[in-house]
Amino acid sequence: MLWLVIFGSGSIVASTLAQNTPKATPELNKQETASVALDGRTIFKVSNSEEFDAQQRASLINSELKETLESEQSVLVRVEQGDRLPTLWLNDQYLMTVTERDSQAGYTVEEQARIWAGLLQQSINQGLRERSIPFIKKASIRALAILAWAFVLHWLIRQIWNGVIHRLLRRFWPLSDSQDTHQASRSLNLISSLGLTSARLGLWVAVILYIANQFPLSRRLSYQFGGTLTSTFTSGIIAFGDRSYTIIDLLILGSLIWGLVLTTKLAADMLRSRVLSIAGISRGAQEIISVSVRYVLIIIGVIVLLQIWGVDLSSLTIIASALGVGIGFGFQDIAKNFGSGLVLLFERPIQVGDFVEIGEHQGTIERVGARSTVMKTLDEVSIIVPNSRFLETELINWHHDNPVSGLRLSIGIAYGSDLEVARQALLDVARANPDVLATPAPQVIFTGFGDSSLDFDLRIWVAQPRRQVIIKSNLLYQIDAIFRERQIEIPFPQQDLYLRGQLPLDISAELKSLLLQLLQYQQQNGFRADSSSLQPKPDSSETSP
Template identity: 45%
Template sequence: MVLSCVFSTGSVSAQPQQTAPIIVDGNPIFEVSPSGQFTASQRADEANRILREIIKDSKSPVRVEIDSNRDLPVILVNNSHILSVTSNDLPKGRSITEQAKIWQQQLAQAIEQAQYERTLSYLMTATLISLAVLLVAFFITYQLEKLWHRWIDPLLERANSQVLLTETGQPLTQLPTQPRPKIQVFSEVFLNLIKGLIGFISIIYVTRLFPQTRQLSYDFVNLIVNSLVADLVTLGDKQYSVLDLVFLIAVLIALVFFARTLGVVLRSRVLSFTGLSRAAQETIALMANYTMVFIGAIIILQLWGLDISSLTVFAGVLGVGIGLGIQGIAKEFVSGLVLIFERPIQVGDFVEVGELMGTVERISVRSTEIKTLDQISVILPNSRFLESEVINWNHRTPVSRLKLAVGVAYGSDLSLVKNALLDAAKQHKEVLTNPPPKVGFVGFGDSCLDFQLLIWISKPNKQFQIKSDLYFIIDSIFRKRGINIPFPQQDLNIESGKLQVEISPELINSLTELSQSLAAWIKHQTNSQE
């Protein structure tokens, strides 16, 4: 019912006006109605044109008279025909003569005021008032900004810090490279809106002081309004203006936000108490969101007066567009539907796609958001999950097996090594007892005996942390039990006890000459010291 009233009001506002105003320097004086073959706009436009020329060219007082010698009273300005007063212009209980006299007085006062506003004394006064208004507006905005940064910003910052401390237990510590909190951005935007509003009001007031600028502003506003309400698009047998389209788009956007909010409420207030998994909750909330948007859009279009069957041409054009220009979007949309209904991955799953590894946070019809182990959100197109190899550690069951390679020195007691590895696995709380941990003797390595510890975990997104913890525990147990972990080394053994080396005659001669020269130099140094 509310939507019906809203859309009916919008349709009424789009109807053509039954009256049109008589304007003097941007001030509406009175309104005229259609008469005979002339519309209200035609009568008003002609009268306004004549009045504008008379006021512009006249220096002496203007005469506004009524010619009663005709079938209908005619209002004359300096003997120029302005308009005739007809029965359509009359309100209830008023005669044509009375209406003509009222309009005569209103026109005379408006023209007298227009001539006064063109005098030098008025223009000087209006100029001084304009400067004063602009200075006051500048002073108000300047002081407002100072007071805002002195009082409002610290108050908002303290409130934001208190909220952050309550939610996370950590105080707000903003680094220069970090983005500003949303509440600070909102504060700046709101302050700029207030300053802009003050400036806008000041400019409007100044333009209202001068007849020329007042007329220009009125014409500009009138042009904008006429452009908004003029028929622009034809769908079926109805025509719609820009204002109608803007109103429709605003209602559809409000529908999308309402559906999204309702989906969040459904997930947090209803589905969270059903015991369903997080993935099932996300899927139900997402389907409810899109269903509400689809049904709501159809209802709104019908209430708007649009025949749904008239959209067949638009659907055909959209199909051609999909085939030519938006194949990628359509491809991602279809991939998103496959992910939602077939559910190879779900929200909360720990997946590995190429070099990326992280938890699925959100699945939409176009893309999927993954939060990596570094807490970085990565947006991936849905088609990537269908076209490339994806490792889902949580598919069907979150239980996964990890392998830890361990090497010990040759000569170690194998039973002692096995028991040490099993004890290390038992000490970690994230290692499952069913299936139990196992130790395998892999083989003889180049410098160590290779073992493999096999464990089962239920939180694959913590596998790297679990591996690190286990290696710390294994190292501690090995040190306590005297088990050595070797490092790679190579030994060179000579079986005969002598190393046979062949030296060429040239090298022997060179070494002999070098030794003789060295002996002679040493002898010379000795004699010189004596």
């Protein structure tokens, strides 16, 4: 409710500002007055004259005043009556002529000239005093004191914010420990951080402005910077219809839209955690309802804000067309993922809480967003998957329609083992495990004769597929224990090598003839050999030296 009140108040302010926004007409954009300032302090404003416009007159007067102060001499401002209009002089130097347009309502030109002369004299005297050494020392001490207090307040703001304001925010938005309110908790932390940052930023902006206002030079620079900034933010930069909008207008509109998005997010989180969860609706249905409500509220809120702001929606057709072309070419992946997100929400091939397998990853669906889906793996690692992947690739959803899922464990026993004893042992293990469902009943399938084992498949069904790794591990531990107890051997791959023949080896007549021919050939070519070479040589260790 707090955020609804804040957003409603912002909408009222926006409508007031929008109604008071000037139209883009040349008469209002034309500057009719300009400020005469000394050391960053505005003294009065002058109007257009016959020879110069207001800005030119103000620039000339400001230059004369600046040169007068830089001379650091005493100055007397006096009024002299001209031929038709009074004039203002600084000692013996002409400053300006007071015209009929300069006189304010209820004052004659002469009276206005005397008033301005008094203001000029007061400002010049103050400027000379602020350039003295004693004043600069006092101003420096004040600046250092304010700077020290700023550091203390910077620390106190954090303590007060974390100790009081943050608790008040949580009181307006109480949170439970359930996982469904994780997003709401993140939103509150974001709001708290933004508020703390804004408070500290406001403190330092105020400190900088105060310190800059203590010295003439810094005040003058601050005045010039502020004037440039003001003219930049208050000049119309975009027009819709007959209305011109400034940067400030656009910033306010953007802030309200951002506030709308944040408010709808908090409202959707509250709807899901405070209403839908109590009603006993499944997590997937809660996500669909909350996201749909959020999108509808955002669309309606943006339309209402634009209407309050005075924007003719028909004038946005060109921008919408250009945006459509940009989406078609540059943002087609984002548009595809956004469309896929809508399909996932309404077709519901996956829902929040489902245990799925896509590609190499297995995990539980935590959130289905507009562009991507968050999946938490068995290692408690969050993976952000684009929505289009769930529609373009094969997806295994262990919870789809029915969370009961089958698991298969491959077991091999040694040849010669009693098959019935092994079958009964596997069934006993499956029936004793509390995670294995009794219906459908566990099954032991004899799959064939392996190279070194008799192969079985133990098929079981579980109601918690996300725990399949733990369930398989527990079953394998229990199978190993019961096989040892019932003396069932689990084989390992092995090969036996058989050598057939007699020792010493018998040589065929053909081979012996070939060897003799080889020896004769060696003798003819200078090699010494005899038939004794065919006999095994005695070991060197047995021969006498």
